[in-house]
Amino acid sequence: MTRDLTGEMEGHGAYDQHSLAQHSAGSFGMPLLERAIGEVAPLVRDDRAVTVADLGAAGGRNELDPMGAAIAGLRSGGVSAPVLVVHTDIPTNDFTTLFETIENSPNTYLHQPEVYAFAAGRSFYERIFPASSVTFGWSAVAVHWLSRVPQPIPDHVYCAFATGAARDAFVRESAADWDAFLGARAAELRDEGQVVVVGGAATDDGASGAEALMDALNDALHDAVATGRITEREYAGMTVPTWNRTLAEFTAPFAAGGPAAEAGLELLEHSIALLPDQYLPQFRASGDASAFADSVSAFVRAFTEPSLIETLDRPADERAAIADSVYGDVRTRLAAAPDSFETTWRVALLRIRRTVRRGPGPT
Amino acid sequence: MTRDLTGEMEGHGAYDQHSLAQHSAGSFGMPLLERAIGEVAPLVRDDRAVTVADLGAAGGRNELDPMGAAIAGLRSGGVSAPVLVVHTDIPTNDFTTLFETIENSPNTYLHQPEVYAFAAGRSFYERIFPASSVTFGWSAVAVHWLSRVPQPIPDHVYCAFATGAARDAFVRESAADWDAFLGARAAELRDEGQVVVVGGAATDDGASGAEALMDALNDALHDAVATGRITEREYAGMTVPTWNRTLAEFTAPFAAGGPAAEAGLELLEHSIALLPDQYLPQFRASGDASAFADSVSAFVRAFTEPSLIETLDRPADERAAIADSVYGDVRTRLAAAPDSFETTWRVALLRIRRTVRRGPGPT
Numbered sequence: 161m162t163r164d165l166t167g168e169m170e171g172h173g174a175y176d177q178h179s180l181a182q183h184s185a186g187s188f189g190m191p192l193l194e195r196a197i198g199e200v201a202p203l204v205r206d207d208r209a210v211t212v213a214d215l216g217a218a219g220g221r222n223e224l225d226p227m228g229a230a231i232a233g234l235r236s237g238g239v240s241a242p243v244l245v246v247h248t249d250i251p252t253n254d255f256t257t258l259f260e261t262i263e264n265s266p267n268t269y270l271h272q273p274e275v276y277a278f279a280a281g282r283s284f285y286e287r288i289f290p291a292s293s294v295t296f297g298w299s300a301v302a303v304h305w306l307s308r309v310p311q312p313i314p315d316h317v318y319c320a321f322a323t324g325a326a327r328d329a330f331v332r333e334s335a336a337d338w339d340a341f342l343g344a345r346a347a348e349l350r351d352e353g354q355v356v357v358v359g360g361a362a363t364d365d366g367a368s369g370a371e372a373l374m375d376a377l378n379d380a381l382h383d384a385v386a387t388g389r390i391t392e393r394e395y396a397g398m399t400v401p402t403w404n405r406t407l408a409e410f411t412a413p414f415a416a417g418g419p420a421a422e423a424g425l426e427l428l429e430h431s432i433a434l435l436p437d438q439y440l441p442q443f444r445a446s447g448d449a450s451a452f453a454d455s456v457s458a459f460v461r462a463f464t465e466p467s468l469i470e471t472l473d474r475p476a477d478e479r480a481a482i483a484d485s486v487y488g489d490v491r492t493r494l495a496a497a498p499d500s501f502e503t504t505w506r507v508a509l510l511r512i513r514r515t516v517r518r519g520p521g522p523t
Numbered sequence: 524m525t526r527d528l529t530g531e532m533e534g535h536g537a538y539d540q541h542s543l544a545q546h547s548a549g550s551f552g553m554p555l556l557e558r559a560i561g562e563v564a565p566l567v568r569d570d571r572a573v574t575v576a577d578l579g580a581a582g583g584r585n586e587l588d589p590m591g592a593a594i595a596g597l598r599s600g601g602v603s604a605p606v607l608v609v610h611t612d613i614p615t616n617d618f619t620t621l622f623e624t625i626e627n628s629p630n631t632y633l634h635q636p637e638v639y640a641f642a643a644g645r646s647f648y649e650r651i652f653p654a655s656s657v658t659f660g661w662s663a664v665a666v667h668w669l670s671r672v673p674q675p676i677p678d679h680v681y682c683a684f685a686t687g688a689a690r691d692a693f694v695r696e697s698a699a700d701w702d703a704f705l706g707a708r709a710a711e712l713r714d715e716g717q718v719v720v721v722g723g724a725a726t727d728d729g730a731s732g733a734e735a736l737m738d739a740l741n742d743a744l745h746d747a748v749a750t751g752r753i754t755e756r757e758y759a760g761m762t763v764p765t766w767n768r769t770l771a772e773f774t775a776p777f778a779a780g781g782p783a784a785e786a787g788l789e790l791l792e793h794s795i796a797l798l799p800d801q802y803l804p805q806f807r808a809s810g811d812a813s814a815f816a817d818s819v820s821a822f823v824r825a826f827t828e829p830s831l832i833e834t835l836d837r838p839a840d841e842r843a844a845i846a847d848s849v850y851g852d853v854r855t856r857l858a859a860a861p862d863s864f865e866t867t868w869r870v871a872l873l874r875i876r877r878t879v880r881r882g883p884g885p886t
Binding site for chain 1: 605637
């Protein structure tokens with residue numbers, strides 16, 4: 161649930177190669193995508209190109225299936241117009257991997273006729289598209305990445321462990337970012353256009369389901385301070401810039417008088433789901449703790465190294481050595497007791513519609 | 524004149540930092556751009572977004588001024604619709620640098636209202652946009668990069684030195700690629716839409732104006748073979764995949780019955796210009812041969828290292844050491860006799876219009 165919004169992602173497709181959980185989480189949103197596409201297809205009444213936005217695309221591997229399904233759904237809904245698929249992410253995203261994935265993957269949606277792929281290198285907390293120009297939007301496992309770290313979390317790197325003033329700051333930043341996301345989409349969606357959000361979430365108690373895993377990472381970083389590999393000051397600056405919202409936090413702006421409702425958005429569906437651990441079943445079948453630890457430590461590394469290690473003011477080779485050491489330590493902890501690190505990410509599923517604008521809208 | 528179309532560009536903005544000649548060459552096209560924009564602005568009669576294509580964007584630094592001028596020209600021509608600027612290049616291009624340049628440069632066109640930036644990671648020898656969807660296109664110092672090396676050039680790495688069968692193969696590949704470029708644009712341009720091409724060119728005798736410089740590079744590679752730093756076989760596989768077309772080669776497809784004419788394109792303007800050496804004047808003023816050699820060797824390295832050195836089947840550190848050695852040798856040759864390496868690139872300036880399609884076209 162894991163995308164870096166404030167620094168570069170781990171390069172050369174590492175994120176894509178270790179994003180099984182993100183892929184599975186996205187699949188929870190497919191029924192909502194199909195319902196949304198079924199409802200927006202009739203909006204398209206001429207041959208002008210239809211824009212589909214993929215908001216927070218990362219390396220693209222997890223985006224091929226939903227985009228392919230969206231296009232197929234538009235076609236079966238009678239849309240013959242060209243479809244423009246626009247993958248967005250922050251400017252530092254690895255767009256080379258994204259384009260190579262789209263062009264070269266066996267399951268690319270580009271095999272469908274009259275489909276054109278583009279990218280936008282801009283945060284989805286800002287406006288990316290012209291007003292009323294997007295027919296359907298999709299954002300999977302991306303909106304938990306905040307636009308910035310509001311303040312460090314004492315003695316931890318992960319939002320679920322924030323308390324007191326730090327927790328309050330994350331709650332405020334998360335609310336402001338979510339309002340910004342929704343405000344931008346309210347402007348960009350055409351009348352009755354829809355966006356489906358699969359959001360990294362927390363249950364009402366604030367738990368994201370990854371506490372044990374993230375504690376292991378935090379313990380490894382503490383040990384790195386103790387052994388002098390990183391300084392206390394470096395550790396104090398380390399925060400994964402995410403916030404897993406509760407369903408109440410996701411839905412609040414849609415209440416009557418709330419900012420999303422005022423901006424012209426209505427929430428058609430909302431629910432929360434638990435994503436079963438993606439790696440433990442194989443361990444339990446094989447008993448191979450080493451393979452489990454390899455996979456899960458690579459998964460954690462792919463989404464946390466950019467914000468924790470790559471931001472250190474040190475030469476690249478020192479950063480690489482620190483990362484090898486820290487995630488090696490995480491790996492050792494995982495291998496010693498796989499069942500202690502069961503991870504059940506929470507996923508919020510939201511289907512959102514733009515209401516009809518007052519006055520003569522775009523046709 | 525220098526963009527890599529078959530491998531990754533030298534990363535981290537190196538191309539952008541050493542592309543003074545490309546920037547200056549592009550500036551030759553600005554009057555054509557202004558004339559084209561003046562003619563296409565009246566085509567835009569409603570508030571639907573207008574697409575401007577920047578074909579072969581590389582890192583984006585040289586694209587900000589022409590795109591800014593195109594947008595300003597549309598606005599002063601009465602266009603109030605949103606403008607979508609789509610920067611295209613091959614998938615391996617450094618799109619991160621491109622987006623960071625667009626978002627963060629002081630002279631970015633994004634300061635203008637209702638402008639939205641996108642990228643497409645696809646070769647311009649293929650279709651990138653839906654039919655009839657592009658109002659204006661711009662391609663500066665990019666179409667001399669061929670889609671592939673048709674065959675190696677014996678005893679040289681640079682197209683101007685090809686003879687016999689190798690030369691014939693380059694001429695054929697260049698013609699096929701140029702036809703593919705024009706055919707794709709003929710489909711994509713709206714009726715009466717225009718594209719301006721600033722193309723790396725050769726005078727009728729086949730000279731690109733960079734012969735001395737590219738000979739220095741070839742000599743350095745020969746020496747690298749002689750000293751055993753690279754193998755004879757590695758050298759034999761090295762080719763910069765470019766072809767600098769003569770004006771006759773550029774204009775041939777527009778003749779009556781030619782493929783561009785048949786596809787619906789007409790050539791409004793064509794000329795050829797010489798780009799004065801960008802580095803010698805400063806050397807002649809300062810006498811600083813070392814600074815001259817630094818700049819010019821970095822320029823050559825930025826556009827040739829990807830196709831010559833980065834394609835070697837060797838570990839990255841060996842490739843880096845080879846490149847340091849070869850371009851160091853080039854630098855030494857340049858420093859010894861700056862005036863011997865005067866480089867006057869040729870640039871073709873073309874303004875092309877899509878004719879009105881038969882039958883009811885898109886409005």
